[in-house]
Amino acid sequence: MVTSRFYFVLLVCILSAFTSGLTFGFSSATTLQIYFNTIWAAVFGSLLNVGGVIGSLLSTWLICHYGHRRTLFLSYSLSILGWVLLFFSSPAVYEQYSPTVQFMLGRLLTGIGCGLTLTTNVIYVYEIIPSSSKVLMGSLFQVGITCGIVADYTLAIFLNWDVISLVCALAVSFxxxxxxxxxxSSEWCVKMGNLQSAEASHYWLYGSEIPFKEDGNNLIINGNVSHDLSNLSTKSYTGSSYVLIDSTSKLRTIFILMTLQQLTGMNVIIYFAESICLYGGLVSYQCGSNMGLCLFISSIVSVFVVRKFSWKKLLQVGAVILALCHLWFSLTVLESNFMDVKMYSEYR
Known part of the structure; x- marks a missing residue:
């Protein structure tokens, strides 16, 4: 039985993904308000990825030893600290009109917090929701992230980057x-040997009675998942690798897809949407907001189509659309540059 508390948990997890979207979209909202040369722009954009990698790698160990809630609190604390550092670095940044060490450190901390938050959220939701809802929840996670990106793009129209960082800190605090x-997670409590907490957690979420029973050395949860009571230790918990334990090929496939996603340049588009719009002679803030809106609409559409079509076909269609959009944009930039050169030649 699914209770209203269960939906509340899912809502909080989606809002948590929203805060990660705020972290992703902040680069675009900042780069046109602060002077960035090519090197500083590359460093600023990569710090988020570096922090995300660090946070993702730490998440499994932290969840294993301290649980999902404590790991999430740590991730939020790092994110809030990062946003506060960004906010208080504004006087020096405005004075120098270039990034400072405090500014870059704040960006790195928000990246670490973002990596911790996303990974922990996915594992937490995977452990508490029924298998039939996992695909839908994965799509809703993406919707939450894109909502945060759109919010950043929109805030950049009206607010300066330091005020946006303060708004982000308040959002993460909420x-x-x-x-x-x-x-x-009741599953994590079971793995830690705390059966009483596992039962209380399951009852809080689903309103059902005892979700497990003992049968010799076996612990049966919901009647179909068994665990060896003699091996309830942190070593038996594998974190994000838990869902991939049946085959290493799945893990290999995920790494390949992540690598290909990086090669498509999607992160560059998201991080520097407004700067990219300048090449087409467009109004940067309006263009960035429209781009984020299209990203949000696409995420909403994916919620309804991801379970109706083959994932392989959806990936292929998405790759073709992305390639055509890249080609279209490159032709637009070339045409704009050609017109500028032609006008300059005629002027001379």
Whole structure:
């Protein structure tokens, strides 16, 4: 039985993904308001990815030893600290009109917090929701992320980057407050040997009675998942690798897809949307906002189509659309540059 508390947990997890979207979209909202040469722009954009990698790698160990809730609180704390550093670095940045060490450190901390948040959220939701809802929840995660990106693009129209960082800090603080109300995953409690907490967590979410029973050395959860009671230790918990334990080929496939996603240049488009729009002679803020809106609409559409078609076909269609859009944009830039050169030649 699914209770309203269960939907509340899912809502908080989607809001948590929203805060990660705020982190992704902040680069675009900032780069045109602060002077960035090519090197600083590359460093600023890559710090988010570096922090995300660090956070993702740390998440499994932290979840294993401290649980999902404590790991989420740590991720929110790092994110809030990063946003606050960005906000208080504004006087020096405005004075020098270029990035400072405090500014870059704040960006790195938001990246680490973002990596921790996304990974922990995915594992937490995977452990508490029924298998039939996991695909839908994965799509809703993406919707939450794109909502955060669109919010950043929109805020950049009206606010300066330092005010946006303060707004982001407040948003993360609000989600951290909501996370305080969430229970720990019953599966994690079982793996830690805390059966009483596991039962209380399951009852809080589903309203059902005892979700497991003992049969010799076996622990049966919901009647179909068994665990060896003699091996309830942190070493038996594999974090994000848990869902891939049946085949290493799945893990290999994920790495290949992630690599190909990086090669498509999607991160560059998201991080520097407004700067890219300048090459087409467009109004940067308006163009960035429209781009984010298209990203959000596409995420909404994916919620309804991801379960109706083959994932392989959807990936192929998405790749073709992305390639055509890249080609279209490159032709637009070439045409704009050609017209500029022609006008310059006629002027001379």
């Amino acid at each position: 989600v951290a407050f909501l996370t305080y109300m969430l229970p720990e």
